[in-house]
Amino acid sequence: xxxxxxSYKVKxxxxxxxxxxxxFCAVVIVPFIYxxxxxxxxxxxxSRDKPLVGFANYAAAFKDADFWMAMGRTVIYSVFxxxxxxxxxxxxxxxxxxxxxxxxxxxxxxxxxxxxGGIVLGYIWKFVFNRAFVAIGNAITGGTTTSLLATPRxxxxxxxxxxxxxxxxxxxxxxxxxxxxxxxxxxxxxxIDGCTPAQAMRNVxxxxxxxxxxxxxxxxxxxxxxxxxxxxxxxxxxxxxxxxMAAMHVYNTAFTYKRYGQGQAEALxxxxxxxxxxxxxxxxxxxxxxxx
Amino acid sequence: MKKTRKVLAVLLTIILTLGLxxxxxxxxxxxxGGTGDGTSITLFNSKNEIQEQFExxxxxxxxxxxxxxxxxxxxxxxxxxxxxxxxxxxxxxxxMVDPKDIYTLGKQYGADMSGYDWVAxxxxxxxxxxxxxxxxxxxxxxxxxxxxxxxxxxxxxxFDPSSINTLDDFKAFLDELVAxxxxxxxxILKPDWSLAAHYLQQVYEEREDPEAFxxxxxxxxxxxxxxxxxxxxxxxxxTLKAYNMFKAGAISAEDELVHxxxxxxxxxxxxxxxxxxxxxxxxxxxxxxxxxxxPQNVQDAYTGMLVGGGSxxxxxxxxxxxxxxxxxxxxxxxxWLATSDEGKTFVSETCGMVSPFRSNTVPCSNDIGVxxxxxxxxxxLVPNYDYDxxxxxxxxxxxxxxxxxxxxxxxxxxAAIQNYWATTTPVEH
Numbered sequence: 001x002x003x004x005x006x007s008y009k010v011k012x013x014x015x016x017x018x019x020x021x022x023x024f025c026a027v028v029i030v031p032f033i034y035x036x037x038x039x040x041x042x043x044x045x046x047s048r049d050k051p052l053v054g055f056a057n058y059a060a061a062f063k064d065a066d067f068w069m070a071m072g073r074t075v076i077y078s079v080f081x082x083x084x085x086x087x088x089x090x091x092x093x094x095x096x097x098x099x100x101x102x103x104x105x106x107x108x109x110x111x112x113x114x115x116x117g118g119i120v121l122g123y124i125w126k127f128v129f130n131r132a133f134v135a136i137g138n139a140i141t142g143g144t145t146t147s148l149l150a151t152p153r154x155x156x157x158x159x160x161x162x163x164x165x166x167x168x169x170x171x172x173x174x175x176x177x178x179x180x181x182x183x184x185x186x187x188x189x190x191x192i193d194g195c196t197p198a199q200a201m202r203n204v205x206x207x208x209x210x211x212x213x214x215x216x217x218x219x220x221x222x223x224x225x226x227x228x229x230x231x232x233x234x235x236x237x238x239x240x241x242x243x244x245m246a247a248m249h250v251y252n253t254a255f256t257y258k259r260y261g262q263g264q265a266e267a268l269x270x271x272x273x274x275x276x277x278x279x280x281x282x283x284x285x286x287x288x289x290x291x292x
Numbered sequence: 293m294k295k296t297r298k299v300l301a302v303l304l305t306i307i308l309t310l311g312l313x314x315x316x317x318x319x320x321x322x323x324x325g326g327t328g329d330g331t332s333i334t335l336f337n338s339k340n341e342i343q344e345q346f347e348x349x350x351x352x353x354x355x356x357x358x359x360x361x362x363x364x365x366x367x368x369x370x371x372x373x374x375x376x377x378x379x380x381x382x383x384x385x386x387x388m389v390d391p392k393d394i395y396t397l398g399k400q401y402g403a404d405m406s407g408y409d410w411v412a413x414x415x416x417x418x419x420x421x422x423x424x425x426x427x428x429x430x431x432x433x434x435x436x437x438x439x440x441x442x443x444x445x446x447x448x449x450x451f452d453p454s455s456i457n458t459l460d461d462f463k464a465f466l467d468e469l470v471a472x473x474x475x476x477x478x479x480i481l482k483p484d485w486s487l488a489a490h491y492l493q494q495v496y497e498e499r500e501d502p503e504a505f506x507x508x509x510x511x512x513x514x515x516x517x518x519x520x521x522x523x524x525x526x527x528x529x530x531t532l533k534a535y536n537m538f539k540a541g542a543i544s545a546e547d548e549l550v551h552x553x554x555x556x557x558x559x560x561x562x563x564x565x566x567x568x569x570x571x572x573x574x575x576x577x578x579x580x581x582x583x584x585x586x587p588q589n590v591q592d593a594y595t596g597m598l599v600g601g602g603s604x605x606x607x608x609x610x611x612x613x614x615x616x617x618x619x620x621x622x623x624x625x626x627x628w629l630a631t632s633d634e635g636k637t638f639v640s641e642t643c644g645m646v647s648p649f650r651s652n653t654v655p656c657s658n659d660i661g662v663x664x665x666x667x668x669x670x671x672x673l674v675p676n677y678d679y680d681x682x683x684x685x686x687x688x689x690x691x692x693x694x695x696x697x698x699x700x701x702x703x704x705x706x707a708a709i710q711n712y713w714a715t716t717t718p719v720e721h
Contacts, residue, residue, distance in 0.1 A: 045375040047400050130544055150544035150697070239543045239697070241690040255372035257683040 039265040044258040057265040066241075067266050070249040071273070077156060077245065078224035081163045085220045086213070088168040093175030107176065110169040118166070122233025125162045129234075152242035155235045159243060162230050167223065171216040178212030179205070214285030218278055225274045246270050331621045332360040333385035336377075338370050339429075339604060341570040342643045349638050353628065359621050371397070383609045385622040391678040394418045394426035394605050395721050402426075403610025403619050410630035416602035416648040426605035427626050430645035433583065433600030433664045433673060434490050434565040440580040442557030446472035453584035457595065459528055462587040466535050469560055476537030477560040479550045480529075480696060484689020491529065491563060492692055492709070493677065494586070495522045498594040502677045509713035516706035524590035526702055532563060533696065543697045547571070554581065565600070566660040569644055582663045594674050598667045601676040602648050679721045687712055 002008060039057050041050040061067060092110050096103045113121065130147045137145030148154035182205050190200040206213075228247040231237070237244035237252075244252070250270060254263025337346050343365045350361035366373040370389055374397065377383045389397060398418070402425035411417055411424050418426030443451040446469050456462050469477040481487075496502050496509075498521055508514045516522045537559050538545035551568060553559045555575035563586070572581060585596050608614075608622040629635040636652040639645050644658030646665050656662050667673055691708040694700045700708070 044396070046371060046378055046397055130546065134541070144540040146541050147544040150541055238693070240694050240699070241686070252683075252686065255369050255375075256686060257681075258371060 035264050039261055039268060041261050043260045045255060045260040057261040060262045061265045061269060067249050070244050070246045074225060074246040077160060078221060080160045081224045082217060082220045084164045085167045085171055086216055088164060089171035090175050092172045093179055097176055097179040110172050113166050114170040118229030119233045121162060121166055122230045126234050129158050149235060150239055152239060155239060155243040158234060162234055167220055171220060174212050174216050178209035182208045214282060218282050221281060222274060222278050330358040330360055331617060333618050333622050334362045334364060335386040336384040336388055337363055337365050338388045340365060345642045352634055361625060381613050383613055385614055385618050386606050386608055388604050388606050391418060391602060391605055394607055395420060398425040398607040401609050401611045402607040405623050408623060408627045410627055410649060413649045413651050418605060425607050428602035428648040429604040429606060431600060431648045431668055432565055432567050432603035433598040435583045435598040436586050437554060437562045437564045437581060437583050439554055439557045439560055440582060441578040443560050446474045456587050459531060459587050459589040463531055474560060476535055478532045478535040479537050479553055479559050479562040480532050481547055481550050481564060482543050482545060482693060485685050487692035488689035489685035492688055494599050495525055497599055497674050497677050510718045512714035516710060517703060520590050524588040528586050528588055543693050566658060566664050569658040569660050581659050583660045597672040597674050599674040679719050681716050681719050
């Protein structure tokens, strides 16, 4: 049997990847292409006819000030969230690989927030911010404390806080794997050569963990950009619609305002922005990767 | 070791295959529809609070007629949920939607229900292009909720809502309550739907020709600051704001807290409507909660009237996805809901809703509903205006929230409202 014929390769591929490819096409590629088609229609989401309107939805999306405000907010939120998620995750990973007592317990404990779904997590934090913190504030000051969720900046802070809390544990696992992949002998060699532990960390461990950073930052950026569930349950866009993130605006446009085509066009723009940032970051990160 | 791995591989393959088969099977059985002998129809209920009761009623109906009615509920936005049902070509036979959806969804997919007994029995059916498309589930009205027990506790006298006619009366009464020890006698719900779709909406509705007024807004010809009704309602709103018990966190006060305060008599007045009954019952309800018209200093034809009308309408799917027999079964079910004793008891007593049907004399089990029913019977209900653009409540809700939180002046609010309407594409209807 010849192994380098085209039909043999196709058969081999179909045998191993056929089902996966089919499912991927059915649930990702086909809806994606159909979605692009819908951006050229003025469909309201339910009616039978989907009149073609050319690029009108894209024009409307570019003119939609609320969308770009939401986009700007999402960028600000993502920058803060990504930075804090990764700093915290790295610190926690360092802690749980440094041999402290009960480190397995900490590993599990830090990861738990990630097991709580975004919606539930949002409601829990809403309660904490709206009731618990306010009650504590009242008790301390003796006066009336307003909830953080009542001000636009406060709401933004709450969103960043809840996201960091949710994702840091997950990213920690990737950093833990990174730490474990750096062989102790390399660190030891560096110390023998006169490095302080901090220098060894900066010059040996971190460069060798570069792939963990690339992965964690990529994952956190892409997740933050499409945040919806926490946004919905924690702030619902309030106060004054100033915590509406891009994904929530897209949902509202498509389903609440019944401008499906425009919503879809905005979703596509969000996708492209997200993809560009993610891929660029991945590319820059991969470029300088060192192999041990 | 090798053997275990082989066994494991085989097991995994079986599990995955079964999983796939189950998914496929699920999709297949869905389309068959029937349960065997009898007819089977589906009903989409968008009122979460009556889901269990509805399922119970469906059981009763099946026992009587043999027709199986499967009742569904979804947390999703109604139109988004129905969109997925239509996209998968398996819509519900009966759909509960908001009145404005009848003019869009109902118009496209709805089946004509004229000729049924219930149509002549109500003033609230929705007819589009000569076809009866919307079956009213209940009447809902907006106004000021009051807790008569809480008031009596402070003033020592029985509360008579008819003694408060103007805003000045209202203010004087609130001051009396404050003097009596109730520090903050009012509360305001902060969600956008309550502030914009319910409160602000009254500005459009309480006038002779709401349609002309709305057209004026679209055309940018209305100056709200010069409009007596707008100012009168905003004056009342200011009063509610001034005595608001959640003043410090007006826009972070959760609905639950507001309802609890009303239910337990921590405050005396709250802008709201009869749908809040179930939320109010959740707490240590003191009893004696009622509803009265919002007092305004402008006295006109609408003074002493609540605002409201039919709310939550059923339409029967008349598209090619639903067979004629199923459509007929669905219409029969709705007719039964309106005309049978079981249906009447279900609406008024079990669910505590205000029935839109004249022949329904079963007393309403909802204290607020009882009062609303009196207003309905006396013809003291200002009709709803159902043709707002879809983003009206959320966009202007934001502006109303700013006003509630003292983040903008009345001039700025008026300008924002005018600007919204002037830059929005008019809704065809």
